[in-house]
Amino acid sequence: AQSVTQPDIHITVSEGASLELRCNYSYGATPYLFWYVQSPGQGLQLLLKYFSGDTLVQGIKGFEAEFKRSQSSFNLRKPSVHWSDAAEYFCAVGPNAGNMLTFGGGTRLMVKP
């Protein structure tokens, strides 16, 4: 069965600092991997996705993620965090893009001024 682990429940960073959110997955085949962001009162928004090819993928809002098959990881990074990035971030894995995604428990990001 597929599963996703996000080890950090809460992370606090200072505005302008770099950010890395961890994601580890378990999946028997080549995974489709996603990062979603959920702001209060809003729906989940796709930040980026990995299907194949280049293991470093770029997303919206300046985010990027790197797929490391040997570590079963898909960590999300941003070089300089803005106060508006405060939200909950979810990593997800699936057999394809639009079908039965399995989500991690989420990481809540707080940004200090």
Add this chain to the structure above:
Amino acid sequence: GAGVSQSPRYKVAKRGQDVALRCDPISGHVSLFWYQQALGQGPEFLTYFQNEAQLDKSGLPSDRFFAERPEGSVSTLKIQRTQQEDSAVYLCASSLWASGTGELFFGEGSRLTVL
């Protein structure tokens, strides 16, 4: 509208009541999903429709949960005889394609509180 619309946004029910949650997907989207998100947790898959066909309902937690999409557009998630453990946000998502690289678009969710 341009996005996935869910109603009601908030629902308070007494234990034992039946509730119905509505999802209006993006027009023309083939696939529709329901997820349940408990407080402090990630979304968990409930069920999936391709047009009007319910292709997977393996995530529905009990036979009190029922979903339909009779005309391949609007979907309703019905919960009978609600229990406190049903309290959660119910998320609807739609995708243009039946499978493949289509992006999932999520609604804002319906927050159900069972007293």
